[in-house]
Amino acid sequence: MLLEVKDLRVEFPTRRGVLTALNGVSFSIAPGEVLGVVGESGAGKSMTGAAIIGLLEPPGRIAGGEIRLEGRRIDNLPLAEMRKIRGKRIGAIFQDPLTTLNPLYTVGRQLVETMQAHLPLSDAEARQRAIGWLEQVGIPAAAQRIDAYPHQFSGGMRQRVVIALALCAEPQLVVADEPTTALDVSIQAQIIALLKRLAREQRTAIMLVTHDMGVIAETADRVAVMYAGRIIEIGPVRDVVRHAQHPYTAGLMASIPPLDRKVERLAQIDGSMPRLNAIPPGCPFSPRCPHVFERCRVARPELMPAGATDAACWLHDQPGASA
Amino acid sequence: MVAFVISRLLQALPVLLVVALISFALFTFVGDPVAAMLSQDASLADRENLIRLLGLDQPWYVQFWKFVGNAVQGEFGLSYRLSRPVSALIAERAPATLELAFCAAAMTLCIGVPLGIFTGIYKDSWVSRLLLTVSLVGVSLPIFVLGMLLILVFAVHLGWLPSFGRGETVQLGWWSSGLLTVSGLKALILPAITLAVFQLTLITRLVRAEMLEVLRTDYIKFARARGLSNRSINFGHALKNTLVPVITIAGLQLGGIIAFAIVTETVFQWPGMGFLFIQSVGAADIPVMAAYLLLISLVFVVINLGVDLLYYLVDPRLRAQR
Numbered sequence: 197m198l199l200e201v202k203d204l205r206v207e208f209p210t211r212r213g214v215l216t217a218l219n220g221v222s223f224s225i226a227p228g229e230v231l232g233v234v235g236e237s238g239a240g241k242s243m244t245g246a247a248i249i250g251l252l253e254p255p256g257r258i259a260g261g262e263i264r265l266e267g268r269r270i271d272n273l274p275l276a277e278m279r280k281i282r283g284k285r286i287g288a289i290f291q292d293p294l295t296t297l298n299p300l301y302t303v304g305r306q307l308v309e310t311m312q313a314h315l316p317l318s319d320a321e322a323r324q325r326a327i328g329w330l331e332q333v334g335i336p337a338a339a340q341r342i343d344a345y346p347h348q349f350s351g352g353m354r355q356r357v358v359i360a361l362a363l364c365a366e367p368q369l370v371v372a373d374e375p376t377t378a379l380d381v382s383i384q385a386q387i388i389a390l391l392k393r394l395a396r397e398q399r400t401a402i403m404l405v406t407h408d409m410g411v412i413a414e415t416a417d418r419v420a421v422m423y424a425g426r427i428i429e430i431g432p433v434r435d436v437v438r439h440a441q442h443p444y445t446a447g448l449m450a451s452i453p454p455l456d457r458k459v460e461r462l463a464q465i466d467g468s469m470p471r472l473n474a475i476p477p478g479c480p481f482s483p484r485c486p487h488v489f490e491r492c493r494v495a496r497p498e499l500m501p502a503g504a505t506d507a508a509c510w511l512h513d514q515p516g517a518s519a
Numbered sequence: 520m521v522a523f524v525i526s527r528l529l530q531a532l533p534v535l536l537v538v539a540l541i542s543f544a545l546f547t548f549v550g551d552p553v554a555a556m557l558s559q560d561a562s563l564a565d566r567e568n569l570i571r572l573l574g575l576d577q578p579w580y581v582q583f584w585k586f587v588g589n590a591v592q593g594e595f596g597l598s599y600r601l602s603r604p605v606s607a608l609i610a611e612r613a614p615a616t617l618e619l620a621f622c623a624a625a626m627t628l629c630i631g632v633p634l635g636i637f638t639g640i641y642k643d644s645w646v647s648r649l650l651l652t653v654s655l656v657g658v659s660l661p662i663f664v665l666g667m668l669l670i671l672v673f674a675v676h677l678g679w680l681p682s683f684g685r686g687e688t689v690q691l692g693w694w695s696s697g698l699l700t701v702s703g704l705k706a707l708i709l710p711a712i713t714l715a716v717f718q719l720t721l722i723t724r725l726v727r728a729e730m731l732e733v734l735r736t737d738y739i740k741f742a743r744a745r746g747l748s749n750r751s752i753n754f755g756h757a758l759k760n761t762l763v764p765v766i767t768i769a770g771l772q773l774g775g776i777i778a779f780a781i782v783t784e785t786v787f788q789w790p791g792m793g794f795l796f797i798q799s800v801g802a803a804d805i806p807v808m809a810a811y812l813l814l815i816s817l818v819f820v821v822i823n824l825g826v827d828l829l830y831y832l833v834d835p836r837l838r839a840q841r
């Protein structure tokens with residue numbers, strides 16, 4: 197395994213006590229694999245990504261569990277060690293390309309400084325490679341555009357530059373946090389295709405955080421569904437999309453409007469995700485779950501084998517049952 | 520670039536004209552220069568004579584036009600109080616004020632900016648908290664109190680530094696410099712500190728606030744995610760992004776230091792323009808006051824132009840729009 201996350205717990209100390217933002221999150225990513233992470237806002241998907249690259253916003257902190265990269269623990273590394281992993285072993289792509297690039301430096305300079313921070317390159321070599329990367333991510337006239345400033349690029353072009361920045365030190369894993377959310381729909385597909393192609397060429401694994409099931413279905417090999425700081429279902433993308441085992445995932449899939457027929461009303465899941473300080477005992481989804489029964493309200497289910505996926509749902513603890 | 524400078528200079532013209540009008544109005548509304556210049560027993564004919572000589576019988580716009588024409592040539596007439604050309608008086612006093620102002624400004628930037636960066640990066644350390652508390656004192660302490668305290672401690676009790684004056688000066692052409700003699704430098708220390716403290720605390724707090732703001736941005740987070748060193752993030756990416764507002768305020772401060780050195784110069788009997796101005800106010804010496812007013816507005820105009828040019832250097836987004 198390239199990346200293993202075991203029982204990750206992230207806490208936020210606040211004035212009114214400690215909030216647990218992530219609780220018992222476990223998953224792994226194989227080399228070259230694309231893992232999609234979906235969930236509503238506040239489910240903890242971005243935070244999982246931030247915890248992996250060691251950039252949780254203070255006062256958030258990792259309170260338990262471990263993160264291993266090729267077997268080596270990286271969640272408790274000193275800052276200087278972690279710096280060598282960021283960019284070089286784990287790259288990152290953020291949501292909004294308009295704010296991710298430093299407005300005062302040319303894109304070339306930002307590429308060069310990133311490569312030189314991790315690779316022994318002379319200025320001329322780094323510049324040559326920077327041009328190469330801009331060409332790879334599909335920036336026309338890269339040799340001229342390298343000296344342009346971020347504001348001289350469109351949003352989609354800037355996200356291409358961000359992708360180049362994330363990949364230029366050739367990391368084994370890229371954490372892409374909502375990489376297409378801020379972009380036009382027409383550009384989203386291009387960016388996803390680009391990311392997928394480059395990842396395949398470089399054998400880079402991707403953790404693709406998004407709330408867009410369409411993006412996941414197109415791109416990911418496996419998908420993890422998060423709810424209220426937990427992974428509630430994880431499995432191969434085809435199975436999760438077609439045969440969701442957790443009632444929440446099933447509701448999520450049912451709420452995607454079908455293209456082939458007209459529907460009167462879109463399906464929706466009643467209620468909303470609980471706030472972090474008001475997560476019910478037992479299964480966090482139980483107040484909204486159509487299949488809820490007594491056990492769900494008192495005991496918290498862990499991930500258990502359910503069909504072709506793993507789901508955290510008591511329905512699957514009974515022999516022969518399915519959602 | 521050249522077009523930009525020229526357009527800015529043209530925009531400055533109306534500002535200077537308005538200030539000139541106000542300066543000119545001083546002559547009409549503050550006191551009667553003729554009465555001030557004539558002796559007690561002058562005859563009515565003498566009075567008429569002088570009025571004609573000074574051109575006061577002309578309509579006001581003619582007088583104003585003459586005033587502007589003379590001002591452009593650096594000609595502001597005679598000081599009522601000292602009966603010497605105002606331009607000569609100011610040229611004599613300007614070096615003292617400018618040296619004091621630039622020393623204070625240098626102190627402000629060389630200490631204030633690093634302190635701001637430090638307290639911005641280590642926002643929760645006790646050193647930062649202490650510095651910020653002390654800086655509150657700096658912001659709230661009136662300049663003249665601080666000046667007198669410094670005189671009391673370093674001049675009266677310890678006797679290390681002079682309490683007034685400029686020390687020995689060296690004449691470099693028309694410029695008299697106190698920077699080249701030991702006594703001149705010693706005399707400069709206390710007034711420069713007095714003048715700098717307020718500005719320094721202000722710039723520290725400004726840089727800190729801007730740093731905190733910038734360090735929260737996505738591009739700084741992304742720079743961290745790219746594995747750049749802290750030094751390059753803090754001093755390259757973050758600091759450069761705080762510069763535009765800091766340059767704005769620092770420019771205004773430099774203008775302020777030059778214009779409002781009046782209090783400091785008075786406390787330390789510093790022979791600069793501010794001190795000259797205060798003395799002139801006391802004597803209703805209007806030509807000097809008018810010239811000072813115009814000169815200070817010119818200083819602000821020049822500084823603002825410099826600030827605009829610096830923006831241009833720092834921020835590529837501004838370059839694109841022009």
